[in-house]
Amino acid sequence: MKNSRPQTLILAEWVICLTLAGVFLAAGHAKIGNPAAFALSIHQFGILPTSCVNLVAIYLPWVEIVCAGALVFCPATRPGALWLAIILLAVFCAALASSALRGEVVDCGCFGANGNPTPAWNAIGRNGGLALLALVALTFIRLRHSKSKNLHLD
Amino acid sequence: MLLKRIYSPPATWPALASIAGIVLCAMVLGTLAQLASPFRIPWIEDHGLRLESLAAAEGIEIASSAEMRRHMESGSLLILDARSAEEYDTGHLPGALSFPFATHLKSFTELSSMLEPAQPVIVYCSGRHCDDALRLGIFLKSQGTQKVILFPGGVAEWTRAGFSLE
Numbered sequence: 001m002k003n004s005r006p007q008t009l010i011l012a013e014w015v016i017c018l019t020l021a022g023v024f025l026a027a028g029h030a031k032i033g034n035p036a037a038f039a040l041s042i043h044q045f046g047i048l049p050t051s052c053v054n055l056v057a058i059y060l061p062w063v064e065i066v067c068a069g070a071l072v073f074c075p076a077t078r079p080g081a082l083w084l085a086i087i088l089l090a091v092f093c094a095a096l097a098s099s100a101l102r103g104e105v106v107d108c109g110c111f112g113a114n115g116n117p118t119p120a121w122n123a124i125g126r127n128g129g130l131a132l133l134a135l136v137a138l139t140f141i142r143l144r145h146s147k148s149k150n151l152h153l154d
Numbered sequence: 155m156l157l158k159r160i161y162s163p164p165a166t167w168p169a170l171a172s173i174a175g176i177v178l179c180a181m182v183l184g185t186l187a188q189l190a191s192p193f194r195i196p197w198i199e200d201h202g203l204r205l206e207s208l209a210a211a212e213g214i215e216i217a218s219s220a221e222m223r224r225h226m227e228s229g230s231l232l233i234l235d236a237r238s239a240e241e242y243d244t245g246h247l248p249g250a251l252s253f254p255f256a257t258h259l260k261s262f263t264e265l266s267s268m269l270e271p272a273q274p275v276i277v278y279c280s281g282r283h284c285d286d287a288l289r290l291g292i293f294l295k296s297q298g299t300q301k302v303i304l305f306p307g308g309v310a311e312w313t314r315a316g317f318s319l320e
Contacts, residue, residue: 043201046283062180080172
């Protein structure tokens, strides 16, 4: 009974990490398949200098995929991967909000450019929700570590 | 408070090291993929002239602000605004008709069937950051319109040139 709470925390942490990893893997994979279309999506946001657009289109999908791998296969790097996920999602939200506030209809390119733009506020809501999940997972990790420390002290 | 609790000093450095490791690993994989992938794109590309080169490849002509003005004065061309209806309502080029590409994809075929193939058409959208006008132009070409002209600067370049919107 004593161990049930840490086990629940571990289970919840795994569910969140698998969810985030699934989303990041799907997003990264779709972008790698068509980097030219993703570069166009980035360019359409109009927030990056044109010389940086292709570099971001080349590397960002791989950051998402490696982050997904770190979340699932490497528990030691999980807190770092969760922080990175939060940073990425916050940057995506900022880019989408900037475009939405300028009244532009832009294909967010979140899961590759498919020609059917997701309404910006929907994408912001989705990314915000995922960032919140990552924050919850970080809290669970923290709680689990503090509990195990307390047990060692006892 | 919650952030402060999570972001405590002992956990900071390992997390930063993990982030650096993930980014480094992604850089290596990204570089390898870029070198080996059949979908590779140039490392650096001038997206400012992208619309012009894509339009040229599709047989679409390009117009500057001054040329747009001349076309308008001649009155022989149909001007289509590819932005959303809301954007169109806030101000559009004089005489332009709303033909939103992104939001009304389904009704598009019906609208395009009303166009005469011999009727020359000018298309535009917000500016160089949007490609709705180009996509509209390509679509119209595929539907049989013989002469399509793209105004890549769009509303942004039009107003910058000192011309007024309607």
